Amino acid sequence: MVQRISREEVAHVARLAQLSLSEEELDSFTSQLGAVLDHAADLEALNVDDVEPSSHPIPLKNVLRPDEPIENFDIEEVFEVAPEIEENQFRVPPILGESQ
Amino acid sequence: MKAVEIAKKVASGELTARSVVEQHLENIKNLETEVNAFNIVTTEKALEDADQIDARIASGETLGPLAGVPIAVKDNLCTRGLETTCSSKILEGWKPPYNATVIDKLKRADAILIGKTNCDEFAMGSSTENSAFGPTRNPHNLELVPGGSSGGSAAAVAAGFSPLALGSDTGGSIRQPAALCGVVGVKPTYGRVSRYGLVAFASSLDQIGPFAKTVSDAALTLEIISGYDPRDSTSISENSPEITKVLDEGIEGMRIGVIEELSGKGLDGISEDVLLRVEEATKVFSKAGAIVEPASVPASIYGLSAYYVIAPAEASSNLARYDGIRFGPRTEAATTAETMTATRTKGFGDEVKRRIMLGTYALSAGYYDAYYGKSQKVRTLIMNDFAKAYEKFDILISPTAPTTAFPLGEKTTDPMQMYLQDVCTIPSNLAGHPAMSVPFGLGKDGMPIGVQILAPALAEQNMFRAARVLELGNGEISE
Numbered sequence: 001m002v003q004r005i006s007r008e009e010v011a012h013v014a015r016l017a018q019l020s021l022s023e024e025e026l027d028s029f030t031s032q033l034g035a036v037l038d039h040a041a042d043l044e045a046l047n048v049d050d051v052e053p054s055s056h057p058i059p060l061k062n063v064l065r066p067d068e069p070i071e072n073f074d075i076e077e078v079f080e081v082a083p084e085i086e087e088n089q090f091r092v093p094p095i096l097g098e099s100q
Numbered sequence: 101m102k103a104v105e106i107a108k109k110v111a112s113g114e115l116t117a118r119s120v121v122e123q124h125l126e127n128i129k130n131l132e133t134e135v136n137a138f139n140i141v142t143t144e145k146a147l148e149d150a151d152q153i154d155a156r157i158a159s160g161e162t163l164g165p166l167a168g169v170p171i172a173v174k175d176n177l178c179t180r181g182l183e184t185t186c187s188s189k190i191l192e193g194w195k196p197p198y199n200a201t202v203i204d205k206l207k208r209a210d211a212i213l214i215g216k217t218n219c220d221e222f223a224m225g226s227s228t229e230n231s232a233f234g235p236t237r238n239p240h241n242l243e244l245v246p247g248g249s250s251g252g253s254a255a256a257v258a259a260g261f262s263p264l265a266l267g268s269d270t271g272g273s274i275r276q277p278a279a280l281c282g283v284v285g286v287k288p289t290y291g292r293v294s295r296y297g298l299v300a301f302a303s304s305l306d307q308i309g310p311f312a313k314t315v316s317d318a319a320l321t322l323e324i325i326s327g328y329d330p331r332d333s334t335s336i337s338e339n340s341p342e343i344t345k346v347l348d349e350g351i352e353g354m355r356i357g358v359i360e361e362l363s364g365k366g367l368d369g370i371s372e373d374v375l376l377r378v379e380e381a382t383k384v385f386s387k388a389g390a391i392v393e394p395a396s397v398p399a400s401i402y403g404l405s406a407y408y409v410i411a412p413a414e415a416s417s418n419l420a421r422y423d424g425i426r427f428g429p430r431t432e433a434a435t436t437a438e439t440m441t442a443t444r445t446k447g448f449g450d451e452v453k454r455r456i457m458l459g460t461y462a463l464s465a466g467y468y469d470a471y472y473g474k475s476q477k478v479r480t481l482i483m484n485d486f487a488k489a490y491e492k493f494d495i496l497i498s499p500t501a502p503t504t505a506f507p508l509g510e511k512t513t514d515p516m517q518m519y520l521q522d523v524c525t526i527p528s529n530l531a532g533h534p535a536m537s538v539p540f541g542l543g544k545d546g547m548p549i550g551v552q553i554l555a556p557a558l559a560e561q562n563m564f565r566a567a568r569v570l571e572l573g574n575g576e577i578s579e
Contacts, residue, residue, distance in 0.1 A: 010457065018423070020441050021453075032515050039408070040408060043405050046402065048478065057531055058557070083428070083429065093433065095435065
C-alpha cells in the first residue's frame, strides 16, 4: 500500500495547525490520517477535468448589509469571559519573545 | 405527550407550564445519571420561565405556538449568559454574549429551554463518544451509543427528558442519532434556518434542525426556527415553509425513488435488517398511492470521500479562532505563539485534532488540487446526479444509517469505521438538500431503525408528507 502521508508531514501539519503532538500521537495520527486519505483515493479514478468545483450548495454572490449602526455585544459581557484583559483590551503574553 | 398537545393544553389552562416542566425534570432526575444526555440542565430558569408563562396565560394573554413546551438544545448553540461548550475543554466555562437566532425564535414561540445537550466535540463524530464530558448512552440500551454528533439531543427526546430538541447536521449529525434512538430528526434545506450563533464546524454544510417523537412536532418546530436572517449571509430569503398545513395531504401519485447506490447490498457494512425496513417502507408508500421505483445517484458513493476532505478543510479554518486569546480558557506560556499552541493542544480532543490536521493537509501547498479541489468537483457531480434523479422523482429514500446502534468503544480506535456511519446522510449535506430520518421498525437486536427521506432544495413539504405516511405505517407494523 502506498503511504499517503509520512510521519514528517504529520509533524509539519501539526505545526501549521498550532498543535503539539507527542511521539505516540505522531505514530497513531500518521496511520489514522493515512487510512482516511486511502479511502479518499477512490476519487483518483474519477475524471473531473471538465467539472466546475462547488464550494457551496447555493449560488451566492457577495452579501452586503446596509451600512447602518446595529446593536452590538455588551462589552462587559465580552470581557467577562476573556482570559485576561487590561484597560478594555485583551492582554496577551509577549509576542516578540524568544521561541523555544 | 406530543409538543403540539402540550402547547394546546397549556394555552387552554388544562395544564400549567410548571407541571409540564416538573414532569420532564422528574424524568431527567430518574434517568440522566445513566444516559448523560445533558451538559447542563437549566432547572431553575426553566421553572421560572414556566411560571412566567402561566402568569401570562392567567392574565388572558395569547401565547406562542410552543407555549410551555420544554426544548433541549445542542451545546454548540450559543445561549447568552449560559455556558456553551461544544463538549470541548477549549470552551469550558465560556458564556456567549449573545443568543443564536434559533434560541430567540424559540423564546418568541414561548418554548422553555430545559438544558444544553451533550455532543461529539465540535459536532465531530457519529457516537457522542468524542465528548470531553463523557459519552451519552442510548436510552433504549445503555451499552450502546446514541449516534452522533447530536446524540444528547436524540437521547433526550427518546428518554422523555424533553418533547423537542435541536441539533446540528453537517454530515448526518441529526439524522443518524435520530435513527439510532428511534426519533424523528430533520436536516432542513441549507439556508432555511439561520446559522447565526451555531458554533461553526463546516460552514458550507452545517444546518440546524429539530428532533421530535412525531413528524408533526418536528414540522411545527421547523416552521418556527426557519426564516431569513440578515445576520447569516447564507440565509435564504424564502419564508418559513408551511408544513403542518400539508402534513396529512397524503402521497397519491407522488414519485418516490429508492437510491440504489445507498440501498444495495454492494454498500460496505450495511445490515440486512436495515435494508429490509427500507423495502417495507416502499410497500407502505405504494399502498398509499405513490409510484415507487429504483433511482440512481451514481456519484453519491463518492460523497464520503469528498466530505472527509471538505468538512475537515473548512473545520481547520473555522477552528483557528480557538487560541486562548479572546475567550475561553488559556494555557499560559512564555510567548503568545506558544500560548496558542499550548491552549489548543490541551483544549482539543483527538478527533478534533485529527480533523484539523486532515483539513490543514488537504489545503496545503502541493495537495490542494489533489484533495480539496477534486472534492469540490465531486460535490458538483453529486449535485448534478441529484438534479437528474429529481427530474424523475419528487423525493428519494434510503437507509439513514447502515446499522442499528453499536456498542460504546467499538469504533473509537478506528476513525474510518466511524466515518462510514455517515455514508447515506452525507450526500444531502454536500448538495444542500433537506433530508430527514423517520423511525420505521426495529432490527433483530430490538433497536430502532430509521428510513431516510430526501428531497430537492426547498421541498420540505413533500418530504414531510411522505414522512407522515411512513409514521402511520410504522404504527401498523409495530402493532
